[in-house]
Amino acid sequence: MTWMRLALLASLRPQRQPTRFTGEIWVNFFCQALGAPIPLLHAHAVARTQCACQKFVLDQNGNHVITCKKKHTGAITGHDHVMCVSVQLARNSGLRVRINHKVATTATDSNKQGDVQAMEFGIPGYDDLVWDVSLVSDRISSSTQHGLNGKLQLGDYLNARARIKNNRYKRDHAAKNIAFAPAILSVTGKIHPEFLRLLWVLTDMQTVKYFNLVGDEEDIGNERFKWSRATTFSYNRNVIGLAVAYGRDKFVY
Numbered sequence: 479m480t481w482m483r484l485a486l487l488a489s490l491r492p493q494r495q496p497t498r499f500t501g502e503i504w505v506n507f508f509c510q511a512l513g514a515p516i517p518l519l520h521a522h523a524v525a526r527t528q529c530a531c532q533k534f535v536l537d538q539n540g541n542h543v544i545t546c547k548k549k550h551t552g553a554i555t556g557h558d559h560v561m562c563v564s565v566q567l568a569r570n571s572g573l574r575v576r577i578n579h580k581v582a583t584t585a586t587d588s589n590k591q592g593d594v595q596a597m598e599f600g601i602p603g604y605d606d607l608v609w610d611v612s613l614v615s616d617r618i619s620s621s622t623q624h625g626l627n628g629k630l631q632l633g634d635y636l637n638a639r640a641r642i643k644n645n646r647y648k649r650d651h652a653a654k655n656i657a658f659a660p661a662i663l664s665v666t667g668k669i670h671p672e673f674l675r676l677l678w679v680l681t682d683m684q685t686v687k688y689f690n691l692v693g694d695e696e697d698i699g700n701e702r703f704k705w706s707r708a709t710t711f712s713y714n715r716n717v718i719g720l721a722v723a724y725g726r727d728k729f730v731y
């Protein structure tokens with residue numbers, strides 16, 4: 479479930495747009511990884527600048543902005559970046575995908591829809607699979623008990639968020655023959671097991687597709703296939719880790 483958080487650096491490619499960090503993002507990234515004050519926020523913290531929610535003062539580590547209930551531009555950009563990367567992985571696996579408002583709404587509420595819908599996903603009894611991306615902070619940072627803010631969350635906070643998402647979507651999507659999976663990640667790069675499993679399934683599809691493409695169908699399932707799948711899985715997981723690092727740094731803006 480956890481992994482070496484800096485492993486994502488292995489998948490950095492200067493020529494690829496999504497993996498090109500600007501100088502400011504690098505600064506934010508290293509400050510957050512080390513737990514050092516973020517220069518962009520330090521002045522705000524000293525001046526006690528209020529967050530847009532009017533309830534909290536911005537802290538120099540950027541903890542509050544990640545959990546603030548008022549969805550500001552940075553939070554939406556951060557979330558959407560991670561979502562788009564998950565869509566790219568699905569497309570690499572040969573799936574047809576719908577996103578945002580094109581995703582099917584649930585049976586009970588015409589306003590309720592997840593982030594991504596993969597058509598004909600292949601789960602027995604279901605037509606498609608919908609997932610919903612959610613970034614969770616590892617630190618308490620929007621508590622009205624101000625002394626708690628900045629402390630590490632001790633409970634099973636990834637599961638708690640997954641439960642909320644499952645309650646919101648699972649049964650209502652199932653009524654329309656659509657399976658649902660929560661895609662929960664923590665801002666330090668922890669991946670909830672349900673999303674990790676989805677990543678593995680996508681990687682399996684991607685590897686099968688590749689072996690078919692190069693005419694190696696007879697190798698599918700053998701040792702060579704398994705090693706190839708493991709390499710791709712590790713790469714894809716790093717791609718998601720990198721997307722989280724990038725997305726988290728976007729929150730600060």
Ligand SMILES: [Zn+2]
Nearest residue numbers: 529531534546
């Ligand atoms: Zn706020």
